Amino acid sequence: MFVGVGSTNPVKRSATKAAIGEMPGLSVDAVDVDSGVPEQPRGHAQTVEGAISRARRAYDAGEFDLGVGIEGGIAEFDGVDGRFLVMWAAVTDGDRVETASGPALRLPDAVAERVDAGEELGPVMDDAYGRESVATQEGAAGILTGNVVSRTDALETAVAGALGPFVTDAY
Template sequence: MRIGVGSGNPVKREATERAVAGAGDFGDEAVVEACPVPSGVAEQPFGHDETRTGAMNRANAVLDKDPEAYDLGVGIEGGVAEYEGRDGLFLVMWAAVGDGERVGFGAGPSLALPDVIAARVRDGEELGPVMDDVLGESDVAKNQGAAGALTGGRVDRTDALRTAVAGALGPFVTDLY
């Protein structure tokens, strides 16, 4: 089985590999490859709908790019969202897995953003560069991610995204759907 991940980010490919490894249905024969494609949404998706749409667009774009190349397309998108009745802005993540006929969705953890970071994102900055600036690091999004920084390393970005992908694999690993 060949699985294309709609991103060139190695964290997203690794998250998919970990999720697939936990799904015995794919065995050791699954090959997970990065396949950079556009999300079709803003660089900084805002809200669950836009973030989920970006994930779905990526999964579909993988399959559309070369219909014979992959059995499954995986899209992973991180964004920020508000929750009704709650103050603040939250980091959110969505994954979509599709085979051209069916699609599954899963979400990763939602993490509250500190007020100073949320204010900058609300003012139009992307979360990744804001995290780089606040932490004084480079490429936080390709390493621990905001999830790792916000949890003191207890959940890194790869594990957070793995959870989203594992949820999106549901229709492909169980008969419950």
């Protein structure tokens, strides 16, 4: 099976590979594509749009069986205070597109305020927590959960959910 992941971020490739699992002949390739949404997606709709766009563009970029798109964004939930880091994944076989989300993690108020002011979450997390390249390592998920859930773990959940309709009879 040949899978294209619509990002060159190694965490997104690792999360996709982990969600698919071990299988003979599996190839998971990073494909540099544009998400079609702002660098810092806001709201569920924009974040989902970015994931779907990445999946479709990755699929179209090569001879892939599946295209995978993963997008992180900032969103609110009705009835809950605060801003949340949300993760959405999309998988396409060229005909249909399936989506799923990963965990939603409340952002600390100081981080949320900076993102609300227009900054991107990754650099804010680097600055606020004295790290470098958080987005390609443990991610905000790792920092916000004390590394109980890494970014790879969180994204793997989203990809597994979007992959489910392609690999199970549950749908």
